[in-house]
Amino acid sequence: MTWLITGGAGYIGAHVVRSMTEAGEQAVVYDDLSTGIAARVPEGVPLVEGSTLDRAALDRAIAEHGVTGVVHLAAKKQVGESVEQPLRYYHENMEGLRTLLEAVVEGGVGSFVFSSSAAVYGMPDVDLVTEDTPCAPMNPYGETKLAGEWLVRAVGHTHGLATASLRYFNVAGAAAPELADTGVFNIVPMVFERLTAGEPPRIFGDDYATPDGTCVRDYIHVSDLADAHVVAARKLAQSPGKDLTLNIGRGEGVSVREMIDLINEITGYGIAPQVDPRRPGDPARVVAAADRISAELGWKARHDVRDMVTSAWAGWVRLHPEAARS
Numbered sequence: 001m002t003w004l005i006t007g008g009a010g011y012i013g014a015h016v017v018r019s020m021t022e023a024g025e026q027a028v029v030y031d032d033l034s035t036g037i038a039a040r041v042p043e044g045v046p047l048v049e050g051s052t053l054d055r056a057a058l059d060r061a062i063a064e065h066g067v068t069g070v071v072h073l074a075a076k077k078q079v080g081e082s083v084e085q086p087l088r089y090y091h092e093n094m095e096g097l098r099t100l101l102e103a104v105v106e107g108g109v110g111s112f113v114f115s116s117s118a119a120v121y122g123m124p125d126v127d128l129v130t131e132d133t134p135c136a137p138m139n140p141y142g143e144t145k146l147a148g149e150w151l152v153r154a155v156g157h158t159h160g161l162a163t164a165s166l167r168y169f170n171v172a173g174a175a176a177p178e179l180a181d182t183g184v185f186n187i188v189p190m191v192f193e194r195l196t197a198g199e200p201p202r203i204f205g206d207d208y209a210t211p212d213g214t215c216v217r218d219y220i221h222v223s224d225l226a227d228a229h230v231v232a233a234r235k236l237a238q239s240p241g242k243d244l245t246l247n248i249g250r251g252e253g254v255s256v257r258e259m260i261d262l263i264n265e266i267t268g269y270g271i272a273p274q275v276d277p278r279r280p281g282d283p284a285r286v287v288a289a290a291d292r293i294s295a296e297l298g299w300k301a302r303h304d305v306r307d308m309v310t311s312a313w314a315g316w317v318r319l320h321p322e323a324a325r326s
């Protein structure tokens with residue numbers, strides 16, 4: 001098998017490339033480098049610079065590299081930006097996916113793994129979110145992921161493509177400091193940014209119906225997430241016509257306050273958080289039921305939240321050496 005990894009120069013994509021190649025799979029990265037970094041692509045893995053909106057470039061990449069499977073991570077992913085620029089998000093994420101799927105069908109590719117998100121669930125009112133929990137995304141980003149899943153499944157059924165939509169919960173950590181997330185859109189880097197500026201980390205609302213009043217989320221180490229792609233990809237390669245939708249989480253809730261306490265401990269900063277008003281659209285609790293992926297693929301997360309924060313901090317200090325506390 002040769003796997004085309006779209007978005008393979010991105011934070012998660014680079015980890016997927018690493019896991020796939022370490023597992024002995026052939027990988028080719030396809031990325032427009034809009035948020036990706038070419039240096040994240042390991043030596044020996046070809047990097048094709050192109051957009052998922054460019055059908056001719058996709059056709060060429062699939063033919064020239066003999067691509068037999070695709071892992072599609074390339075997308076725009078900022079929720080707030082998607083509210084401000086819905087047309088751009090639908091264009092990049094939906095039209096990009098549609099164009100890619102056309103090239104996949106024409107090119108005779110047999111397997112397709114799609115990066116989806118827990119954002120498809122919106123504000124679920126359940127203790128553990130199963131894949132059958134009704135989906136009700138709250139923003140254009142989440143909508144493009146849900147509609148993307150529908151398109152992937154429909155094309156799979158009609159054209160005999162084995163497909164998997166992987167719904168990532170809150171991704172954190174790094175397999176190596178140079179692969180760390182360079183964006184500041186998730187809680188871990190946001191807290192790092194505040195602490196290293198000497199400011200208190202922010203908690204948005206501490207009056208939720210949760211044990212300590214702050215929002216509860218399910219965090220997953222990016223290395224575990226990447227390994228889940230390897231097992232999903234291999235399963236599809238052996239199971240023509242397969243159609244999977246799977247949560248990727250740990251099934252364990254961690255509150256915002258617990259996360260900030262842990263980050264304060266690991267970084268050595270120890271700055272007490274400040275409590276600000278709730279943000280609109282933040283659900284109280286979103287924690288995955290992780291049984292289906294374990295039953296279908298035998299996959300289970302291995303890293304805990306401490307590993308995530310420690311490895312993310314090593315990546316942060318690499319970019320901001322002045323942040324380190326000796």
Ligand SMILES: NC(=O)c1ccc[n+]([C@@H]2O[C@H](COP(=O)([O-])OP(=O)(O)OC[C@H]3O[C@@H](n4cnc5c(N)ncnc54)[C@H](O)[C@@H]3O)[C@@H](O)[C@H]2O)c1
Nearest residue numbers: 007009010011012032033034035036051052074075117171
């Ligand atoms: N980071 C998270 O917590 C999270 C959670 C759920 C789902 N996801 C999904 O995982 C995927 C990867 O996210 P990430 O965190 O690595 O983000 P990222 O921005 O680091 O990676 C996205 C990559 O895709 C490339 N790209 C974007 N648009 C493209 C296009 N039209 N054509 C070709 N390449 C394009 C970028 O250059 C970048 O390398 C996305 O689909 C995202 O929606 C991420």
